[in-house]
Amino acid sequence: VKICVLVKEVPDAAVEKRMDPNAKRLDRSGEKNLNPFDTHAIEAAMQIREGGAVEVDEIVAVTMGPESAYRALHKAVSLGADRSVHLTDDALAGSDVCATGYALGTVLASESPDLVLLGQQSDDGECYTIGAVVADHLKMPSLTQVIKIDVEGGKLRCERQAEYGYDTVEVELPAVISVGDAINEPRYPSLKAIMGAKKKPLDTKSVADAGIEPERVGDEGSRTEVLAINPPPQKQAGEIIEDEDTNETVERIVGWLEERKLLA
Amino acid sequence: MTAILTYALHYQGEFNKNSLGAVSEGAMLAGELGGEAAAVVVGGDDLTDDLCASLGRYGAAKVFRARAPEGLAQPVVDVMSKVMEDEGFRYALFGGGLLGFEIGAGLTARLGAGVTMEVTAVKVQDGKLVAERPILQDSAVVDVGYVGERGIVIGRLNAFEVKESGQGAAQVVDVEVQLQEHSTRAVMIQRGEQRGADVNIEDADILVAGGRGLGNAEGFDLCESLAQALGGAVAATRAVVDAGWYPYAAQIGQTGKTVAPKLYLAAGISGAIQHKVGMQNAENIVAINKDPNAPIFEFSDLGVVGDLNKILPKLTDAVKAKKG
Numbered sequence A: 001v002k003i004c005v006l007v008k009e010v011p012d013a014a015v016e017k018r019m020d021p022n023a024k025r026l027d028r029s030g031e032k033n034l035n036p037f038d039t040h041a042i043e044a045a046m047q048i049r050e051g052g053a054v055e056v057d058e059i060v061a062v063t064m065g066p067e068s069a070y071r072a073l074h075k076a077v078s079l080g081a082d083r084s085v086h087l088t089d090d091a092l093a094g095s096d097v098c099a100t101g102y103a104l105g106t107v108l109a110s111e112s113p114d115l116v117l118l119g120q121q122s123d124d125g126e127c128y129t130i131g132a133v134v135a136d137h138l139k140m141p142s143l144t145q146v147i148k149i150d151v152e153g154g155k156l157r158c159e160r161q162a163e164y165g166y167d168t169v170e171v172e173l174p175a176v177i178s179v180g181d182a183i184n185e186p187r188y189p190s191l192k193a194i195m196g197a198k199k200k201p202l203d204t205k206s207v208a209d210a211g212i213e214p215e216r217v218g219d220e221g222s223r224t225e226v227l228a229i230n231p232p233p234q235k236q237a238g239e240i241i242e243d244e245d246t247n248e249t250v251e252r253i254v255g256w257l258e259e260r261k262l263l264a
Numbered sequence B: 001m002t003a004i005l006t007y008a009l010h011y012q013g014e015f016n017k018n019s020l021g022a023v024s025e026g027a028m029l030a031g032e033l034g035g036e037a038a039a040v041v042v043g044g045d046d047l048t049d050d051l052c053a054s055l056g057r058y059g060a061a062k063v064f065r066a067r068a069p070e071g072l073a074q075p076v077v078d079v080m081s082k083v084m085e086d087e088g089f090r091y092a093l094f095g096g097g098l099l100g101f102e103i104g105a106g107l108t109a110r111l112g113a114g115v116t117m118e119v120t121a122v123k124v125q126d127g128k129l130v131a132e133r134p135i136l137q138d139s140a141v142v143d144v145g146y147v148g149e150r151g152i153v154i155g156r157l158n159a160f161e162v163k164e165s166g167q168g169a170a171q172v173v174d175v176e177v178q179l180q181e182h183s184t185r186a187v188m189i190q191r192g193e194q195r196g197a198d199v200n201i202e203d204a205d206i207l208v209a210g211g212r213g214l215g216n217a218e219g220f221d222l223c224e225s226l227a228q229a230l231g232g233a234v235a236a237t238r239a240v241v242d243a244g245w246y247p248y249a250a251q252i253g254q255t256g257k258t259v260a261p262k263l264y265l266a267a268g269i270s271g272a273i274q275h276k277v278g279m280q281n282a283e284n285i286v287a288i289n290k291d292p293n294a295p296i297f298e299f300s301d302l303g304v305v306g307d308l309n310k311i312l313p314k315l316t317d318a319v320k321a322k323k324g
Helices: A035-050 A067-078 A095-112 A131-137 A191-197 A248-260 B017-033 B049-058 B072-085 B097-112 B219-229 B239-241 B273-279 B308-321
Strands: A003-006 A009-011 A018-020 A025-027 A032-034 A060-066 A083-087 A115-119 A142-152 A157-164 A165-171 A173-181 A202-207 A223-230 A239-242 B004-008 B038-044 B062-067 B091-094 B112-117 B121-127 B130-134 B140-146 B151-154 B171-174 B187-194 B205-209 B233-236 B263-267 B285-290 B303-305
Touching: A003 A035, A003 A095, A003 A131, A009 A067, A018 B140, A032 A035, A032 A095, A035 A060, A035 A067, A035 A115, A035 A173, A060 A067, A060 A095, A060 B263, A067 A083, A067 A191, A067 A202, A067 B219, A083 A095, A083 B285, A095 A131, A095 B097, A095 B112, A095 B140, A115 A131, A131 B072, A142 A165, A142 B097, A142 B187, A157 A173, A157 B239, A165 A173, A165 A239, A191 A248, A223 B112, A223 B273, A239 A248, A248 B112, A248 B285, A248 B303, A248 B308, B004 B017, B004 B072, B004 B097, B017 B038, B017 B121, B017 B151, B038 B049, B049 B062, B062 B072, B072 B097, B072 B285, B091 B097, B091 B121, B097 B112, B097 B273, B112 B130, B112 B140, B121 B171, B130 B151, B140 B308, B151 B263, B285 B308
Parallel strands: A003 A060, A003 A115, A060 A083, A083 A202, A115 A173, A142 A173, A239 B303, B004 B038, B004 B091, B038 B062, B062 B171, B091 B151, B112 B151, B205 B233, B205 B263, B263 B285, B285 B303
Antiparallel strands: A009 A032, A018 A025, A142 A157, A157 A165, A165 B187, A223 B140, B121 B130, B130 B140
């Protein structure tokens, strides 16, 4: 089978993220990295390959993003993908969930994957939804927040937490599965894999190359618009204690609890 | 004119609280838009006329009932997209919860409609819905409008209050929907499995909650000793429940319980949004975490930056001494 893993380049966790007040978009300048949630999806693909229940012919990392996003693909390849596809075009800038899902769905369709894996959320957009959008475009069954995948007889047996406890769902291939971060502990890439990543095939595609209708992506194709950016409702900042002398720290905590009659 | 369609999730003969919140919110917004609110229910024989009609109490004028597998999103996408197109609904609205996210996302693709998620409030501006959505770990709130005729709103957990409108029974309409082929290729094998012991955290005045920062399952011993000293119970985050460190019944947040105790002491919890939505209404929040940048310090009343293994045992002893 062929597995495509959707990945994204996001601002590094250490970068203070902000909205660009003029463009009304997330300011994505500064240090960037592979979305940490995506590493779980790549690891899940590797474990399916190594599990041996099904022969994995190829693992392909796929991203949509600016020119710089090739670095996220290199990282994905260093973690185990065999090659990568980079959808990049100025026409895609400003795409919302609806437009992004359509664009990614179109690129994925041209790869004819048996399984599409992705992380539960992006570290920046926090949308949780792209998997289900892409699945509808591809007409594939889909589950999100999956924390266990077993391959049995060409089908996937998936577990996840839903509203009323743990659900076990059997999904036929081809399918789109978004994995929760509890599914595995991603491995670290070896130095050799990091060095070798740049040499693996990377296919760069424009909107025209991918057969994407330009009026359905970017600002023009988006179906939502940011009207205003406001500060959050203010909550009074709490008191902070840095623990230097633990006896003193504990005394202060107990005093604080007593003041509020919580030790009665 | 039809304005807003909501999805009402049910399980074992009862509607989900967040779904009832969405039905209530939908009815209120539909009133402002000058239209009608309705709900879709999907399932089997347990969807009796009486149960469906009871959604009228929360303001649904009609309830569209479809016979299809329950607990999975894609059959509901098929039903809702058909009802929205046949009946001319403009908006679909969902309470917080996993299925709402999946159904809303599927509808976005199917209808080519805009979607907003993690929405905390919805308002009407110039005859259209505008969603308020916190972003970047709640450091800003954006107002998002919809382009075109249709829009999908996915609420954050507990964002919409359950309100009885005093209206009578809803009209129940059966709809026949041919499911798409792909919607039949996922099959529920087991639903709602409870893992681990049954514990009650919803009635506790004091909760000591543990997260990944405890390091391992044994770390919960520290939480249990402290909870015992304080006269409270122990709760947990999703990460540690999924890791098998603590029972599911003690889980706070998005797919777990929502609590509002007098004291919530968070030990080794970073404070992700999915956790925050389940406990932010606690009267007093104390957080202990070794990472000074943990988001939980943004909404705790008392934050302690330090090592749990050093602080918790001493705190337990001090509380015991104080309470005698």
